[in-house]
Amino acid sequence: MVPFAGYAMPVQYPAGILTEHLHVRSQAGLFDVSHMGQAELVGEGAAAALERVTPADVQALKPGRQRYGLLMTPTGGIFDDFMVANLGDRLFLVVNASRKHEDFALIEQGLPAGVRLNRLPDRALLALQGPGAAAALGPVAPALTALTFMGITAAEVAGVPILASRSGYTGEDGWEISAPAEQAEALAKALLALPGVMPAGLGARDSLRLEAGLCLYGSDIDETTSPVEAALVWSIGKRRRMAWDFPGAERVREELANGAARVRVGLKPEGRQPARGHTAIHAPGGGAIGEITSGGFGPSLGGPMAMGYVARDHATDGTALDLMVRGKPLAARVAPMPFVPHRYAR
């Protein structure tokens, strides 16, 4: 167990990171991600109110659907990334643990009369992820297996009232399941009793999301990185890109027109040696052109992988680069992400 954002978090269970990771890719793993911030935005005009702080198209989000979005700083940096779902009568939000207090304060600031943010600190969040999750869950929760990727519904599992979306942070099919905290343990036990399900910790979660090319807030994106640099422009609604009516729109518009100076790319080191976050990236035999933001060993990839920011001239797939690991250049190439293909239930 390690402290993280005020929570005691399991990095790994007795099986270990490698086994947990591979099990999620072959069968299914259950993650406790209750540290994530949950809230709902209620009232007439909630979607428009949320669009004041995000460039996501929230108003076009249909009931029963969820989408990924960014909260923005006024100067075009990323304040946080989050999930927003339309539950019909309200919006449901999931934000990062380390940012939840700041995020909720940002969203609440200047909300119109009639719209209010309800923080949900008494709700736990479990993630059941893996290609075997649907077969395990189907018999006990057919309403969940009826969802497609990014669908969301209220249901009951093992007698516990839940809210589940078909989404996750591993690149695999799966669900993120919100439940009342006092019933979370019973729910977790019921899910762990399903065939093929093993507990998985933060360590496996990190190697799985990196193989899937997904950003970790605070490492790969932060208040200095823009959506264009981070290659997250797809999360900006088309309508929003016509109206440019979101915080930081000026920077995004300028970078889309002229190109960003640096961009987030995938990197594959040659051989087996991993390069970790904060490793300097050099042009071969030359000077610094960027930095790794996340890096490690991909158990399913069977080799090392990283993501980071490089100067635009060095961002094309296949470009040779040196990663300066402990003072020595480690040869690497820019590589497309995800490193391991996504397998969502679209």
Place this chain on the structure above:
Amino acid sequence: MSEMKYTQDHEWVRAEGDAATIGITDHAQTALGDVVFVDLPEVGREVTAGEAIAVVESVKAASDVYAPIAGRIVEVNAALVDDPGLINREPTGEGWFFRIEASEPAAIAALMDEAGYAAFVESQS
């Protein structure tokens, strides 16, 4: 085979003939988790006691491995390059790292014995 000695950096040292075989302890491999890469020193390199001379990378993090004694590297375990998992499976056997010809053989005797190391690990937990 002589008695196994230990360091506070969680290395084990076993004098065999005119050199000492060195690896990391079972406690260390458990704490590291699954090892995926090892960077070993060059044979012939002269090392000082406490110098970081090897790196072990697990799925969690990178850690230095230190020379427990001063001397010259006379052999490294090439099997670890292709199968770093040996360190997890047999930390005090086939998972050894390198052999050092001690410049001061008495330095080995001065290291902790098994009971001393067990007490040290206990005091750190």
